Amino acid sequence: MRAVDIIAKKRDNNPLTAKEIDFFVQGFTRGEIPDYQAASLLMAIYLRGMSEQETVYLTMSMARSGEMLDLSPIAPFVVDKHSTGGVGDKTTLVVVPLVAATGLPVGKISGRGLGFTGGTLDKLESIPGFQANFSTEEFMATLRDCGIVVVGQTADMVPADGKFYALRDVTATVSNISLIASSIMSKKIASGANAIVLDVKVGLGAFMHTREDASALAHAMANIGQVLGRRVAAVISDMNQPLGRAVGNALELKEAIATLHGHGPTDFLEHCLIIASQMIILADRARDAQEAREVLLHKLDSGQAWRKFRDWIVGQRGDEAYINDPSLLPQAIFIEPLPSPRSGYVAGLDAMEVGLTAGILGGGRARKGDLIDHAVGIVLTKKIGDYVKRGEPLLTIHANNDEQKLTDAKQRLLDAYSWSDEPVERPLLVHEIIT
Ligand code: URA
Numbered sequence: 362m363r364a365v366d367i368i369a370k371k372r373d374n375n376p377l378t379a380k381e382i383d384f385f386v387q388g389f390t391r392g393e394i395p396d397y398q399a400a401s402l403l404m405a406i407y408l409r410g411m412s413e414q415e416t417v418y419l420t421m422s423m424a425r426s427g428e429m430l431d432l433s434p435i436a437p438f439v440v441d442k443h444s445t446g447g448v449g450d451k452t453t454l455v456v457v458p459l460v461a462a463t464g465l466p467v468g469k470i471s472g473r474g475l476g477f478t479g480g481t482l483d484k485l486e487s488i489p490g491f492q493a494n495f496s497t498e499e500f501m502a503t504l505r506d507c508g509i510v511v512v513g514q515t516a517d518m519v520p521a522d523g524k525f526y527a528l529r530d531v532t533a534t535v536s537n538i539s540l541i542a543s544s545i546m547s548k549k550i551a552s553g554a555n556a557i558v559l560d561v562k563v564g565l566g567a568f569m570h571t572r573e574d575a576s577a578l579a580h581a582m583a584n585i586g587q588v589l590g591r592r593v594a595a596v597i598s599d600m601n602q603p604l605g606r607a608v609g610n611a612l613e614l615k616e617a618i619a620t621l622h623g624h625g626p627t628d629f630l631e632h633c634l635i636i637a638s639q640m641i642i643l644a645d646r647a648r649d650a651q652e653a654r655e656v657l658l659h660k661l662d663s664g665q666a667w668r669k670f671r672d673w674i675v676g677q678r679g680d681e682a683y684i685n686d687p688s689l690l691p692q693a694i695f696i697e698p699l700p701s702p703r704s705g706y707v708a709g710l711d712a713m714e715v716g717l718t719a720g721i722l723g724g725g726r727a728r729k730g731d732l733i734d735h736a737v738g739i740v741l742t743k744k745i746g747d748y749v750k751r752g753e754p755l756l757t758i759h760a761n762n763d764e765q766k767l768t769d770a771k772q773r774l775l776d777a778y779s780w781s782d783e784p785v786e787r788p789l790l791v792h793e794i795i796t
Contacts (some may be wrong), residue, residue: 397694426521454617564601566712605629609738
């Protein structure tokens with residue numbers, strides 16, 4: 362078998378067999394197939410698509426590229442969640458300790474920033490010392506001792522996804538249903554999750570722009586879960602404007618900490634409660650959304666979720682001082698408000714533009730392995746439906762070093778807003794829950 366023939370087959374729109382997919386995935390993981398051939402295959406898949414069957418083969422092959430964990434000796438039932446990627450989406454940082462506070466262990470493989478979206482690991486790594494690169498033994502021990510562990514793809518765990526993910530990020534091959542579904546589900550299968558809640562984002566700041574595409578992605582992932590005997594629920598949630606107010610790594614971490622202390626943005630808290638509720642319902646810890654919500658609010662209000670968060674960060678060697686006093690976290694040099702050019706109601710706030718701008722300020726990667734700036738980003742003051750007077754701040758830009766970047770960011774962000782003279786309804790948070 363030769364990699365070039367597999368690329369040509371997909372380029373010509375022919376289905377790949379399980380053997381061909383596995384040959385490519387394992388060869389690429391071992392370093393025998395170079396990045397340029399993997400990038401070509403990714404682009405061929407992106408343009409030609411894959412069938413349900415090919416997507417299942419790809420998922421299994423990626424999951425098997427490393428160890429497949431059996432968590433049953435330390436946790437009888439493990440529940441996980443995964444977002445398909447959004448802007449300002451710091452949900453994992455709140456949901457994981459919230460659910461773990463109910464006694465359900467959460468063992469999770471997360472990702473870094475992808476395209477214009479942020480990644481949980483990049484946010485967590487704003488905390489000095491935080492370790493996302495664990496061996497299998499460390500993963501198991503931390504899950505047993507803390508009830509939470511969140512790591513990245515490593516040489517031991519889904520290395521194929523680690524390599525494909527980094528390549529997709531910089532080759533414009535992210536937003537394809539089969540590539541997203543296999544990337545997410547391979548991580549969930551390899552990390553031994555029994556139940557998975559999929560947060561499928563739809564809108565301008567998501568990889569799926571329409572309800573139909575989001576629904577197709579949810580069904581592709583649910584199908585993989587079903588074939589592999591996992592319980593799956595999918596929440597189709599809105600990503601036309603950023604979630605919460607903060608966009609940028611340390612800024613989002615601060616917002617998550619504030620939310621765990623009871624003073625986060627309402628839309629973000631509500632979203633976290635919806636996702637966490639689905640997780641505890643799937644794990645049979647609550648009968649319905651109402652009961653789940655009461656349990657979770659108690660965990661939040663009593664401080665138990667915050668204490669879980671602290672134990673988790675310390676368990677992954679993060680310096681506790683930085684989360685106890687978030688003002689110690691990385692801070693940008695320039696912190697500048699952006700005044701509104703007019704009075705009126707905010708009718709639109711293009712989440713993708715906000716995500717791209719945070720990336721250009723230094724919060725994302727343009728090439729594989731680029732270092733990111735944890736301090737930079739944007740904090741929104743005005744979102745869809747809000748009334749603004751001319752000159753009032755729409756948002757605050759956090760930038761470092763480069764004044765030109767700050768000037769460019771201002772223009773892009775002004776263009777991200779659209780306006781109405783009439784009142785505008787706030788968008789729905791969730792469009793559909795598929796159980
Ligand atoms: N999250 C992932 O883990 N993979 C994707 O492809 C998109 C979001």
